[in-house]
Amino acid sequence: xxxxxxxxxxxxxxxGQDVALRCDPISGHVSLYWYRQALGQGPEFLTYFNYEAQxxxxxxxxxxxxxxxxxxxxxxxxxxxxxxxxxxxYRCASSLNPGGxxxxxxxxxxRLTVV
Amino acid sequence: AQKVxxxxxxxxxxxxxxxxxxxxxxxxxxxxxxxxYKQPPSGELVFLIRRNSFDEQNEISGRYSWNFxxxxxxxxxxxxxxxxxxxxxxxxxxxxxxxxxxxSKLTFGTGTRLQxxx
Numbered sequence: 001x002x003x004x005x006x007x008x009x010x011x012x013x014x015x016g017q018d019v020a021l022r023c024d025p026i027s028g029h030v031s032l033y034w035y036r037q038a039l040g041q042g043p044e045f046l047t048y049f050n051y052e053a054q055x056x057x058x059x060x061x062x063x064x065x066x067x068x069x070x071x072x073x074x075x076x077x078x079x080x081x082x083x084x085x086x087x088x089x090y091r092c093a094s095s096l097n098p099g100g101x102x103x104x105x106x107x108x109x110x111r112l113t114v115v
Numbered sequence: 116a117q118k119v120x121x122x123x124x125x126x127x128x129x130x131x132x133x134x135x136x137x138x139x140x141x142x143x144x145x146x147x148x149x150x151x152y153k154q155p156p157s158g159e160l161v162f163l164i165r166r167n168s169f170d171e172q173n174e175i176s177g178r179y180s181w182n183f184x185x186x187x188x189x190x191x192x193x194x195x196x197x198x199x200x201x202x203x204x205x206x207x208x209x210x211x212x213x214x215x216x217x218x219s220k221l222t223f224g225t226g227t228r229l230q231x232x233x
Contacts, residue, residue: 033220042119042206042223043160056220091160095218102148102210102218106160 002026004107006092012113013082021077021110025094032075033093033104034067043091049075050098082114117142119209121224128197128231136192136227138207144168146212149183149190150221154204166190168212197231204228 005024013019025032031050035043045059051072060066064082069075079086089111093104118141128134140149151163164174166183174181178195194201204226210218 031218035221040225042208042225043221045220045222048220059220089158093160097218098213101165102212103150103162103165104218104221105162106152108159 004092004094004105006090006107006110008110009108010111010113012115015083015114016081018078018080019082019112021079021090021092021112023075023077023092023094023107025073025075025092026105029094029096029105030072031095031097031104032069033095034075034077035091035093035106037089037091037109046077079112082112084114087112087114117144117147117209117211117222119207119222119224121205121207121227123227124225125228125230128229130198130231130233131196133193133195134197134229134231136194136205136207136229138190138192138224140188140190140207140209142209142211144211148210148212148218150208150210151181151190151192152206152208152223154206154226156203160206163192194229197229199231199233202229202231 007022033048034046037043047057047067049069052069064080067077089109091109093106095104120139147168149166153161180193182191206226207224208221210221
């Protein structure tokens with residue numbers, strides 16, 4: 001597609017529920033990144049993929065968070081048993097890597113609110 | 116570990132003033148990339164520029180210019196003749212550059228909020 005697409009744009013969920021956030025990267029982009037941004041802060045790295053391989057998941061806060069990119073394109077970030085502290089903007093980005101232009105382009109984000 | 120510091124939390128200027136946003140970084144990597152992103156009030160993150168650590172040539176794009184100084188680990192961003200539409204939060208970011216020209220994860224600063232008034 002023309003840009004990185006994330007869905008849903010807004011998600012309100014009850015504490016304890018599981019949520020799945022979807023990211024559709026720019027067509028042909030090899031690398032896909034997930035970040036989380038709290039209000040008034042810069043984005044914080046969660047995990048990233050090159051093709052379907054998860055290269056780094058060091059930013060995932062705990063084992064309730066997981067991500068996959070099974071066919072090297074669309075990715076899903078799953079949060080199990082959500083807690084109020086999980087409320088944030090979740091941002092996905094993609095870049096042409098490797099060997100191409102390394103800059104990452106971001107989607108509009110998913111605003112997650114856990115009540 | 117990588118670290119990006121944007122010491123200016125908020126800057127207010129009057130339209131047509133020049134303004135410089137500071138960015139200081141720390142890294143042990145010998146090759147790395149530096150970036151600036153803009154986050155307007157609508158909330159999206161917009162890529163502005165990428166600089167390679169091995170290229171210290173400064174860059175100008177219209178009213179925007181960037182000054183990269185490896186000796187002081189700084190990558191400052193200047194807006195000349197600011198306009199109201201420049202009002203946004205600006206983030207500086209850093210990533211490791213691998214030998215294949217690939218960037219790894221981005222480490223962001225906390226951002227500088229720029230308010231341009233008439």
